[in-house]
Amino acid sequence: MIAIEKVACYIPQQFESNFDKEDIFLLDRDFIVNKLGVERVSRKFSDEETSDLCLKALERLDQPNLLLKEVDCIVVCTQNPDGNGIPHTSAILHGKLDLPERCACFDISLGCSGYVYALSIVNAFMESNGLKSGLIFTADPYSKIIDPGDRNTVLLFGDAASVTLLREASEHAIAWKAKKFLFATKGKECEALNNRDGRLSMNGRIIFNMAIKDVPIQINELLEATGLRHRDIDLYLFHQGSKYMLDQLARNMNLPKEKVPINLANQGNTVSTSLPLLLEQHMHSPGLRNILLCGFGVGLSWASCLLIRHGE
């Protein structure tokens, strides 16, 4: 049984404060803290490529029993790859890590729903090919494409990367097994978040409507499919779009705030890394049995899955 053994993240320690932009964008402190929920956004250093962010996440994995030469596959989820996307960033990472030739590598082009997709794809890929050890990386440094004059995006998106170790679960070690995935796409509205001519542009209202209208439907379908009720879910880890969006989502679904963690304040919305950032923070908390993950954004694409704790 393949399960999530560990997650590690890297947040570049270079930040832009949103409080410094109050005058430029006519903002007040209350809006920054209580609505956006983002007090500062992380920015990668100029000499860091997407694959470097992945490498730094891996350095933080701190898993002494993981031998890189035994890794069977590495997958990078990004829409801001190294260079112009050829070669794929996972191959560049493979080279930098000096991994064996038998290690499979591919990239996944998805945004905020990407982590859930990647869990499903890599789980299935490993199980169908008899692989024992895999690494999922997420790194989507939007600072490469952000327009510094666009208040819709520059205040919101931060850079970060994550790595998730998937391995054959041992009987005793704690691991999280992904169970039941659901996916959805609304391609007719895909232009709501786009990169045209190298600049990111977002229609916040369309993204907000998807989060508030479509996400709850999928979550209820997921619960129905797994025979669980809301009270069985210990934590809802939602893509960290904005604090306002998460507050409204929790309110509309009648979810207790303590079950919907928000961790935007110190780095912002980190696209496909927002879910692993939350997971890293919470997966070792005692008493948790069921965690629901839901990513939503670029595409429009949204995806959910249930993680069940395995082992003691």
Next chain:
Amino acid sequence: MTSLKEEVLKIVAREAENAVIKNDEDLDKPLKEIGIDSLDTMSILLKVEEKYRISIPEKEIGPKVTLRMIMAIAGNLIKS
């Protein structure tokens, strides 16, 4: 039956806690001037859309949109 105006004002009261509407003239002020920010606006529009099963086009909602304009747009969409 609750009028469209009353219904929109009820939605505003629920969705925008900092909104200050003292009189009818406030309905003609840009939303920001009456304490409704861009995020509250998204919620208000969504609730109006859900209530009346309409879809308010993005192009109708400019930076100077007012509550009276939202009521008028919704009214026209309901009629059609």
